[in-house]
Amino acid sequence: MIIGVPKEIKNNENRVGLTPGGVFELTKRGHTVxxxxxxxxHSGFTDAIYEDxxxxxxxxxxxxxxxxxxIVKVKEPIEPEYDLVKENQIVFTYFHFASSEALTQAMLKSKSVCIAYETVEESDRSLPLLTPMSEVAGRMAxxxxxxxxxxxVKGRGVLLGGVPGVTPGKVLVLGAGxxxxxxxxxxxxxxxxxTIxxxxxxxxxxxxxxMPPHVVTEFSNEFNIRRHIKTHDLIIGGVLIPGAKAPKLITRDMLKDMxxxxxxxxxxxxxxxxVETSRPTxxxxxxxxxxxxxxxxxxxxxxAVPYTSTVALTNVTLPYVLKLAEKGWTRACKDHLDLQKGLSIIKGEVVYEEISEAFDLPFKPVAEFL
Incomplete structure (x- = not known):
């Protein structure tokens, strides 16, 4: 198979879809990259290393x-890329379709085969291709x-760890994923x-x-959220519904209580x-x-940490890239149910139910294509 790794063009996206090690594993099996x-x-890999x-x-x-x-990449295609995606081309990347109707419509129009990293799901319901980036994002948060x-920078002026004689900062974490x-x-x-x-x-x-004793747990409900946002210095939103829009746990009116x-x-x-007032930055x-x-x-x-992120991502995506390259997408997705769950859009049809629900689009079962 012929695999393409484009340069990411999203603002300050410094990762790349495959490491040179990933390229080596593909080319030694006879694939062209x-x-x-x-x-x-920006991830620390020169053209010469890729050529080697x-x-x-x-x-x-x-x-x-x-x-x-x-196409193997990191982030979803953005507008300048929409018309570059070809009919029947496999695009394997993070898509997060439910957050962008424009992207969804563009990929439907392209009649490509879109496989989303974030919805590849193993039998225990874990998300192997999302996990390493969630680990990075959680720590960076x-x-x-x-x-x-x-x-x-307009914050409260609080040192999270405190110092002797001063109470440490308080962190509220929404979601224990x-x-x-x-x-x-x-x-x-x-x-x-x-508090998580x-x-x-x-x-x-x-x-x-x-966790150590200074990490405490509570059941999540609106009452508890409203109570804690009044006293916590830093709030981390880490909830996930695979393939669907995140629930709005903090509404606009709650800001006045912070x-x-x-x-x-x-x-x-x-x-x-x-958070209702969030918008991508x-x-x-x-x-x-x-x-x-x-x-x-x-x-x-x-x-922002592209070397760590690129290596961590290729560690988990490469086995799936190899399956797709060696078997083609239909056989690979038929043989591997975890990969099949990554299928989002196939040749102009939505095959992932949460995307259909997000934008009120027709839905067609994956089985009709395999």
Whole structure:
């Protein structure tokens, strides 16, 4: 199969779809890999390293899309890429369709085969291709939150860990999934007091077992959320409904109950956000303030640490890329139910129910294509 790795063009997206190691594994099996010029340089991988691994380098993104049977990238295609996606072309990436009707319509129009990293799901309901980026984002959420709590950037002026004689900062984590647990771990390591909320008692029991005593758990409901936002300095939104829009756990009217300089980091923003006032921001312009509450809503947080993120991502995506390259998408998805669950749009038809529901679009079962 011919695989194309374009350079990411989303604002400050520094990751790349495959490491040179991933390219080597594909080319040694007889597949052809084209990498766009300088696609990996921000992740620390030069064109020469890709060539040594067996890739051919192409100058432009147009050339990569034109020649590839399968595109492997990191973030969803953005508007300049919409018309480059070809009919029957496999596009394997993070899509987060439910947060963008424009992207959904563009991919329907392209009649391509869209397989979303974030909905590939194993039998235990874990999301293997989302997990490493959620781990990165959860840990970064505390780094960024701690930074924006500083007074020069309009935060409350609180040091999360405190110092002797001064109470540590308080962190509220919404969701005890991968993002939430990694955020809680980082915040606890700094010495902050952490409260983590979830609707799953199984997850809360797990958190209670693995975290130190200054991480406390509570059942998530509106009453508890409204109570805690009044006293916590940093709020992390880490909820996820696979393939669907995130629920709005913090509404516009709740901001007035927060203290000036409170910081919200909405990690769920790439799925629409779990805070009603959230809107996607970029690493270039990461925050905005509403009612004296600082909102950090960067939709590609792991792009700020591209070496770590690219290696972590290729570690988990490569086995699936190999299956698609060696079997083709129909056989690979028929043989591997986890990969089949990543199918979102096939040749102009929505095959993932949550996308259909998000935009009131016709739905066709995957089985009709396999």
């Amino acid at each position: 084209y990498v766009q010029k300088t696609a990996g340089e 691994a067996g890739a051919a380098i192409l100058d432009t993104i147009e050339e990569v899309y034109a020649i590839a049977e399968m 505390i780094q960024q939150g701690a930074r924006y709590l500083e007074k020069p 991968v993002v939430g647990i990694q955020a809680a771990k980082m915040a606890a390591g700094l010495g902050a007091h952490v 909320l979830d609707i799953s008692m199984k997850r809360l029991r797990y958190v209670n077992d693995i 203290r000036p300089g409170t910081v919200i980091v909405d990690v769920a923003v790439d799925q629409g956000g779990c 970029t690493h270039e312009d990461p925050v905005f303030i509403i009612d004296d509450v600082v909102h950090y809503c960067v939709a590609n947080m792991p792009g």
